[in-house]
Amino acid sequence: MTDLTLEDIAKQAGVSRSTVSRVVNNYPNVRGEVRQRVLQVIENTGYHPNAAARTLASQRSWTIGLLLPLSVSIFFTDPYYPHLTKGIAQACNQYNYTLALFLVETREDEEKIFPRVSRKGLLDGVIVQAGHHGDQQIIGHLIDANMSLVVAGRPFRSDNVSYIDIDNVNAAASAVSHLIRLGYQRIGTITGPTNSTVGLDRKEGYIKTLRERGRSVEDSLIVEGDFTEAGGYYAMQKLLPFKPDAVFVASDTMAIGAMRAAREAGLNIPGDVAFVGFDDLPIATLSNIQLTTVRQPVIQFGVKAVELLIDQIENGITTPCRVILDTELVIRQSCGATR
Amino acid sequence: MTDLTLEDIAKQAGVSRSTVSRVVNNYPNVRGEVRQRVLQVIENTGYHPNAAARTLASQRSWTIGLLLPLSVSIFFTDPYYPHLTKGIAQACNQYNYTLALFLVETREDEEKIFPRVSRKGLLDGVIVQAGHHGDQQIIGHLIDANMSLVVAGRPFRSDNVSYIDIDNVNAAASAVSHLIRLGYQRIGTITGPTNSTVGLDRKEGYIKTLRERGRSVEDSLIVEGDFTEAGGYYAMQKLLPFKPDAVFVASDTMAIGAMRAAREAGLNIPGDVAFVGFDDLPIATLSNIQLTTVRQPVIQFGVKAVELLIDQIENGITTPCRVILDTELVIRQSCGATR
DNA sequence: CTAAAAACTGAGAGCGCTCCCATTAATTAT
DNA sequence: ATAATTAATGGGAGCGCTCTCAGTTTTTAG
Numbered sequence: 001m002t003d004l005t006l007e008d009i010a011k012q013a014g015v016s017r018s019t020v021s022r023v024v025n026n027y028p029n030v031r032g033e034v035r036q037r038v039l040q041v042i043e044n045t046g047y048h049p050n051a052a053a054r055t056l057a058s059q060r061s062w063t064i065g066l067l068l069p070l071s072v073s074i075f076f077t078d079p080y081y082p083h084l085t086k087g088i089a090q091a092c093n094q095y096n097y098t099l100a101l102f103l104v105e106t107r108e109d110e111e112k113i114f115p116r117v118s119r120k121g122l123l124d125g126v127i128v129q130a131g132h133h134g135d136q137q138i139i140g141h142l143i144d145a146n147m148s149l150v151v152a153g154r155p156f157r158s159d160n161v162s163y164i165d166i167d168n169v170n171a172a173a174s175a176v177s178h179l180i181r182l183g184y185q186r187i188g189t190i191t192g193p194t195n196s197t198v199g200l201d202r203k204e205g206y207i208k209t210l211r212e213r214g215r216s217v218e219d220s221l222i223v224e225g226d227f228t229e230a231g232g233y234y235a236m237q238k239l240l241p242f243k244p245d246a247v248f249v250a251s252d253t254m255a256i257g258a259m260r261a262a263r264e265a266g267l268n269i270p271g272d273v274a275f276v277g278f279d280d281l282p283i284a285t286l287s288n289i290q291l292t293t294v295r296q297p298v299i300q301f302g303v304k305a306v307e308l309l310i311d312q313i314e315n316g317i318t319t320p321c322r323v324i325l326d327t328e329l330v331i332r333q334s335c336g337a338t339r
Numbered sequence: 340m341t342d343l344t345l346e347d348i349a350k351q352a353g354v355s356r357s358t359v360s361r362v363v364n365n366y367p368n369v370r371g372e373v374r375q376r377v378l379q380v381i382e383n384t385g386y387h388p389n390a391a392a393r394t395l396a397s398q399r400s401w402t403i404g405l406l407l408p409l410s411v412s413i414f415f416t417d418p419y420y421p422h423l424t425k426g427i428a429q430a431c432n433q434y435n436y437t438l439a440l441f442l443v444e445t446r447e448d449e450e451k452i453f454p455r456v457s458r459k460g461l462l463d464g465v466i467v468q469a470g471h472h473g474d475q476q477i478i479g480h481l482i483d484a485n486m487s488l489v490v491a492g493r494p495f496r497s498d499n500v501s502y503i504d505i506d507n508v509n510a511a512a513s514a515v516s517h518l519i520r521l522g523y524q525r526i527g528t529i530t531g532p533t534n535s536t537v538g539l540d541r542k543e544g545y546i547k548t549l550r551e552r553g554r555s556v557e558d559s560l561i562v563e564g565d566f567t568e569a570g571g572y573y574a575m576q577k578l579l580p581f582k583p584d585a586v587f588v589a590s591d592t593m594a595i596g597a598m599r600a601a602r603e604a605g606l607n608i609p610g611d612v613a614f615v616g617f618d619d620l621p622i623a624t625l626s627n628i629q630l631t632t633v634r635q636p637v638i639q640f641g642v643k644a645v646e647l648l649i650d651q652i653e654n655g656i657t658t659p660c661r662v663i664l665d666t667e668l669v670i671r672q673s674c675g676a677t678r
Numbered sequence: 679c680t681a682a683a684a685a686c687t688g689a690g691a692g693c694g695c696t697c698c699c700a701t702t703a704a705t706t707a708t
Numbered sequence: 709a710t711a712a713t714t715a716a717t718g719g720g721a722g723c724g725c726t727c728t729c730a731g732t733t734t735t736t737a738g
Contacts, residue, residue: 003459005724016688021726029686052400052460053724055391056693063439076425077621082415089442093451098461100402101440103428112432120342121391121694122437229625260627282416286568288599344694355718360696368716370704392694395723460724685734693726703716708709 004047013041024049055121063098064309065117065126069138070105077228078253079281080298081129084152087302088127095310097124114138118145125309130155130163131197150309152301154197162312164305164323168198171294171327172205172248175276178292178329179246180213182337184274188221188244190235190254199224202250202278218242225254232257240265246274246335252284252293259287259334270336280330292335295328343386352380363388394460403436403648404456404465408443408477416567417592418620419637420468423491426641427466434649436463453477457484464648469494469502470536489648491640493536501651503644503662507537510633510666511544511587514615517631517668518585519552521676523613527560527583529574529593538563541589541617557581564593571596579604585613585674591623591632598626598673609675619669631674634667 006024010017015034022030023038030038041047055061066088068081076082085101092099100123102113117126118141125148128138135155142149143160151163179187189206192199203222210217220242225231232254239247240261249255255277259269267273269289277284280295304323311317331337345363349356354373361369362377369377380386394400405427407420415421424440431438439462441452456465457480464487467477474494481488482499490502518526528545531538542561549556559581564570571593578586579600588594594616598608606612608628616623619634643662650656670676 003724006726007724017725018688018727019686022687025726031686034686048454048458050395050460050724051458052391052394053693054460054726056389056395056695057724057726059693059726061391066440076418076421079415079418079421082418082421085440086415086442089440090444093442093448096451096455098455099440101405101424101428101438103425103432105429109432112435115387116435116437119387119390121389121393229621233625257625260625264627282568286572286596286599288603342694345696346694349718356695357697357718358716361717364696370716373716389694392723393696395725396694396696398696398723679738681736681738683734683736685732687730687732689728689730691726691728693724696721696723698721699719701716701718703714705712705714707712 003050004045006049009038009041009045009047012045013038059121060313061098061122061124062096063100063123064092064306064313065100065102065123067102067113067117067126067128067138068104069110069129069132069135070103078251079283080251080253080279083281083298084129084302087299088306089302090299091303091306095306097306097310114141118142118147124148125150125313127152127305127309128155129153133195148309148312150305150312152305154201156197158322160320162308162320162322164301164308164325166296166301166325166327168201169205169208171278171296172202172250173209174327174329175248175278175294176206176209177213178331178335178337179248179274179276180209180215182246182274182335184246186218186221186242186244186246187215188218188223188239188242188247190223190225190232190239190247190249190258192225192227192250192254194224199250206248225250227251227254229253229257229260233261236261237265244273246270246276248276248278250278252277252279252281252291255291255293255334256283256287259289259291270334274336275334276329277334284330285332287334289334290332292332292337293330295330297325297327301325342389343384345388348377348380348384348386351384352377398460399652400461400463401436402439402462403431403645403652404439404441404462406441406443406452406456406465406467406477408449408468408471408474417590418622419590419592419618422620422637423468423641426638427645428641429638430642430645434645436645436649453480457481457486463487464489464652466491466644466648468492472534487648487651489644489651491644493540495536497661499659501647501659501661503640503647503664505635505640505664505666507540508544508547510617510635511541511589512548513666513668514587514617514633515545515548516552517670517674517676518587518613518615519548519554521585521613521674523585525557525560525581525583525585526554527562527578527581527586529562529564529571529578529586529588529597531564531566531589531593533563538589545587564589566590566593568592568596568599572600575600576604583612585609585615587615587617589617591616591618591620591630594630594632594673595622595626598628598630609673613675614673615668616673623669624671626673628673629671631671631676632669634669636664636666640664 131153236258277293470492575597616632
């Protein structure tokens with residue numbers, strides 16, 4: 001099975017290259033009978049157009065890049081990213097795009113990946129996971145290269161880029177409000193890294209809510225985590241001496257770790273200390289105690305990011321837009337709502 | 340910053356297109372002085388060669404595909420795959436390849452992805468995760484398309500393809516031997532799906548070892564799981580009535596679930612029932628009881644797969660080869676080795 | 679039945695690069 | 709110094725497609 005070209009098919013079907021091209025691309029202005037004949041030849045020969053040639057001629061690669069700039073550990077420890085990736089891959093497939101994955105972990109990675117991502121003829125657009133330290137540079141780089149771009153998560157400087165996010169502040173607020181409503185008095189929090197916008201925003205939601213309800217905000221009840229299970233565990237150990245009766249944890253993964261620490265300290269959940277997490281990934285229901293958590297639509301987040309990007313690519317839309325998806329508090333056992 | 344071409348650079352540097360091409364590709368036969376001048380122009384203009392044009396002319400895309408054919412749930416529930424992906428992405432980056440990710444979940448996905456993967460001009464080669472139901476079709480398809488191919492994991496029919504794997508049978512055997520050595524009498528197992536080669540091989544290792552040691556193999560002590568936490572949990576519940584004093588679980592994720600079931604049944608680990616897992620992913624050490632497990636070098640597995648593939652691509656090697664990586668039993672608390 | 683409009687088809691000029699080959703310049707040997 | 713090598717350059721012919729435009733056929737209108 002030697003490599004076939006448009007020309008070969010044309011010859012076999014007794015038409016011109018142009019006509020075959022029209023058929024392949026499903027363009028109008030081809031007589032039904034001719035179209036059938038060409039289709040038949042394509043079918044018989046198993047012809048597939050050459051992607052590179054098509055990209056070169058049309059200046060469209062039908063490939064989008066997913067750029068995940070992350071510190072090694074956070075990345076594959078938190079199932080959030082695999083889920084996001086899945087949503088994105090799913091949408092790419094649906095819209096007939098190919099997904100190129102770029103995991104940036106080290107500075108060397110950066111140096112190799114940056115030029116590749118902005119190189120013409122490879123990608124039609126890029127989705128960048130943002131809100132992390134150093135995303136500014138990447139985003140600026142991509143804008144300079146005139147790349148279609150959608151940022152997943154709120155970047156630190158959000159002017160001039162399209163991004164998609166959830167309302168982290170209010171989502172966190174809903175979780176904390178719920179704990180207040182249940183009558184907890186000493187509500188602590190384990191935040192995400194405060195060099196990330198998610199970390200910052202969820203923490204802000206926590207503080208804002210306490211203030212609005214006339215509660216005092218105790219520094220000792222706020223501990224920073226790193227979105228890992230182990231981070232949640234250690235953060236909880238720091239929190240323990242200050243005897244919180246409820247903790248809002250900024251991710252499910254950290255919540256699992258925090259609950260482990262509480263259990264090891266002989267505390268009963270939610271009797272002695274209640275927990276609310278964030279994400280509602282499968283792990284939330286896999287612990288001994290089902291986790292009350294803020295559900296964010298991760299898959300849909302990925303899908304929407306792709307749709308936004310494709311819109312930009314195909315319609316040449318350049319005005320930055322932002323999409324904020326809804327979250328929902330899912331009440332299970334760990335918050336003690338039943339008492 | 341309009342799109343620059345080789346020709347533009349050539350003009351600015353006062354040389355020909357060919358010379359610039361030589362410089363860009365780091366070819367010999369360019370006078371040092373000229374090379375510097377060209378490099379300077381490239382630097383100043385921020386020129387990057389067009390990927391599609393290069394691919395078309397050289398018939399090499401410097402892109403490899405990772406094809407993950409999996410049922411939705413297993414995939415992102417088990418951190419194994421993200422880790423594998425990471426290893427592969429890392430190696431791609433190191434060798435200056437771009438990684439295209441294809442997640443196949445449904446039959447529709449398949450229909451869209453298959454032609455795209457085998458289309459000329461997009462990928463130089465493909466890594467397929469195998470050992471799952473239906474991989475035969477994909478592999479056959481790829482071979483027909485004359486694609487460079489490396490299979491990750493042992494495929495059901497392994498003749499004529501290069502693959503990389505670990506020795507699952509003996510790895511499982513080492514785990515079970517360890518339990519026998521510790522004096523356990525009723526050793527059960529939670530297997531992977533028996534329509535997968537990993538599931539089959541690890542189960543075989545379990546059975547083989549019991550037989551070799553003159554132990555009886557009880558069907559009721561063998562339960563099939565699905566590589567998910569929940570699957571491990573339910574499998575353990577089925578095992579419980581038959582009172583195993585030790586269980587070899589075919590993945591860490593399932594082991595976590597199994598231990599949860601044991602704990603809920605009021606059993607002490609490892610006092611009442613001991614566990615050995617498989618994988619040694621981070622979760623193994625995140626449980627209350629540190630998991631004894633068979634370590635497999637997941638990252639290295641991914642790296643090696645890429646290296647094999649690149650070797651095939653760049654050296655035109657076509658003789659199928661197989662690489663088997665070593666595993667190692669990591670002894671922690673859950674097997675009760677300390678007693 | 680002819681003229682105007684619409685539908686269809688094919689030729690040609692790129693897209694931006696690589697790679698072979700012919701040419702010219704710089705070395706080395708005679 | 710000149711001839712024979714070797715190194716350095718430029719030109720040209722593709723890679724396999726898309727897309728415009730001109731030419732041809734068919735349809736519809738007058």
